[in-house]
Amino acid sequence: MWTDTHCHLDAAEFDADREAVVARALAAGVSQIVIPAVEPANFDTVRGLAAAHGFSYALGIHPLYVMRAPADALAQLGKALQAHRDDPRLVAVGEIGLDFFVPGLDAATQQRLYVEQLKLAQRAGLPVLLHVRKSADQLLAGLRRVGFSQGGIVHAFNGSEQQAQAFIALGFRLGFGGTLTFDRSLQIRRIAAAVPESALVLETDAPDIPPQWLYKTAEQRAAEPGQRRNESAELPRIAESLAALRGWSLAQTAAATTANAHAALPRLAALR
Numbered sequence: 001m002w003t004d005t006h007c008h009l010d011a012a013e014f015d016a017d018r019e020a021v022v023a024r025a026l027a028a029g030v031s032q033i034v035i036p037a038v039e040p041a042n043f044d045t046v047r048g049l050a051a052a053h054g055f056s057y058a059l060g061i062h063p064l065y066v067m068r069a070p071a072d073a074l075a076q077l078g079k080a081l082q083a084h085r086d087d088p089r090l091v092a093v094g095e096i097g098l099d100f101f102v103p104g105l106d107a108a109t110q111q112r113l114y115v116e117q118l119k120l121a122q123r124a125g126l127p128v129l130l131h132v133r134k135s136a137d138q139l140l141a142g143l144r145r146v147g148f149s150q151g152g153i154v155h156a157f158n159g160s161e162q163q164a165q166a167f168i169a170l171g172f173r174l175g176f177g178g179t180l181t182f183d184r185s186l187q188i189r190r191i192a193a194a195v196p197e198s199a200l201v202l203e204t205d206a207p208d209i210p211p212q213w214l215y216k217t218a219e220q221r222a223a224e225p226g227q228r229r230n231e232s233a234e235l236p237r238i239a240e241s242l243a244a245l246r247g248w249s250l251a252q253t254a255a256a257t258t259a260n261a262h263a264a265l266p267r268l269a270a271l272r
Helices: 018-027 040-053 063-068 073-083 107-124 136-146 161-169 186-194 218-223 232-246 250-264 266-271
Strands: 002-004 030-036 056-059 090-099 128-133 152-155 172-176 200-202
Touching (some): 002 250, 018 030, 030 250, 030 266, 063 107, 090 107, 090 152, 090 266, 107 128, 152 250, 186 232, 200 250, 232 250
Parallel strands (some): 002 030
16 A cells, blocks of 8 residues: 655645545555645645545645745644644644745745744654755755754655755655656656665655656646646556666555655554
8 A cells, every 4th residue: 555645635726526536546555645734724624634534634834835924823833733732643744844946935934934843843743744945955954953853754855865865864754756757857766766765755746746647848738728637646656666766566665665654754654
């Protein structure tokens, strides 16, 4: 059975057929999905979806949402973590991190909310789901500054081999998804093949980061509306790319990545 460690099941793209999306995931053998929040406004939504479908969730403020976050966003997160501290489906603080790829985001505000959320996760004894785009070194610096010791997952890892080893040394697993399926993703594929087996987890980031067979250019999307979007049911096929890179069977890939997900997010194991 498979674990999708990162899927935005609450996204508007799934509003029309969310139940069917879940059914397809289960039919494909994806037995567990982690649903990360992105802002206080969707904390209750991700928690409700996890409870309704037997999945799990994380609470946090995404770096792309920090500029619109209310002034008391951190206080809201702290209250939510306290209120749901005994909920076995709350497995992490996330999605949090830093994004220096998208223009127009205030770096100082991102940094402040990232560090404060690490502190909240440390106090709650929860791992984190880290968003990283052109920010791996700054993320690592924040982890070290806080003395963060709960580990977690570096979502959609896209850094260097040296950065991968640095995250692993701090107790993190690396999330790989649709990008792994592109032959041109040479560095990501090389890292996925080389890091220790214990460092690898799988994710879709659905509805985003489509695998190669679902990818469309902007022109194609405009010309062909209604194309199938990424979803958790694609995870086993994404896993075939990892299996090929590692020389593993699919069964071995499922067992290893699920065990690693449980190690990264310890509350997951009890949800089996």
